[in-house]
Amino acid sequence: MSGLLDSLTYLNPALVYLIVGLLVFAEDALFVGFVLPGETAAILGGVTASLGHTELITMAIVVVAGAILGDTIGYEIGRHYGSRVLDMRALDRYRQRINAAQAFLASRGGPAVFLGRFVAFLRAAMPFLSGAARMPYRTFLAYNAAGGILWGTGVVVLGYAAGTSYKKIESTFGTAAALTVAAIALIALIVWRIRRHRQTR
Numbered sequence: 001m002s003g004l005l006d007s008l009t010y011l012n013p014a015l016v017y018l019i020v021g022l023l024v025f026a027e028d029a030l031f032v033g034f035v036l037p038g039e040t041a042a043i044l045g046g047v048t049a050s051l052g053h054t055e056l057i058t059m060a061i062v063v064v065a066g067a068i069l070g071d072t073i074g075y076e077i078g079r080h081y082g083s084r085v086l087d088m089r090a091l092d093r094y095r096q097r098i099n100a101a102q103a104f105l106a107s108r109g110g111p112a113v114f115l116g117r118f119v120a121f122l123r124a125a126m127p128f129l130s131g132a133a134r135m136p137y138r139t140f141l142a143y144n145a146a147g148g149i150l151w152g153t154g155v156v157v158l159g160y161a162a163g164t165s166y167k168k169i170e171s172t173f174g175t176a177a178a179l180t181v182a183a184i185a186l187i188a189l190i191v192w193r194i195r196r197h198r199q200t201r
Contacts, residue, residue: 013054020045020059021066024152027124028070029077038067039120039155046159056160064152067117071144074127075137082132094121101125105133110143117147 011019020041027038042063049056077085085091091098101122105112113130116122130140 009048009051009053013048016045016048016054017058017062021062024063024066025070025073028067028127029073030124038070038123042152042155043159043162046156046161047163049156050160050163056156060153060156063156064149067148067152068145071127071148072141074124075131075135075140075144078128078131079134080131082128085128086132097121098125098129102129102133105129105135109135110139113140113143114147117144117151123151 023041024038045054045059045063046056048054049059086098101116104116104122105126108115112122113126113135116126127140127144
């Protein structure tokens, strides 16, 4: 992650916005988007803002726009090609999770779209499944936009806060201490994501 951050901070800010926006967009637009680091890119976008390389508000707007537009494309793909994509053998390894997501969508409707925004697999799958289930687009858009705004703003601010904390620790205690804290925070984040993944399954 630190290597990716270093690469981003050496790029032109406009290119950083583009890369972050495209990763968030692609994660949500493609039904198999759960293999793309959209959330990680959004967090790193917030970190670049804390470093003064990009603007916080602009980064948040880019991430929110990428999330909402990507979900809309995912919805349309599901609406037009849902059954054909779901029958693909490549998705067999995710079949149990797809079935669970479909059941969640059937029972919760619009709120499932909103809540799915905050779970990695559902974030990628829910727009497609909503389109395949023929959910009215207005309903989908309302919940999708609400979730996209809250999620997009939240992850960018989270990255910004993490970057600011790192800078404060480094200036007070030195680089070694800052790296130690960053490593601990990264391990804690990985453990949290693994636990959330297990709970989702």
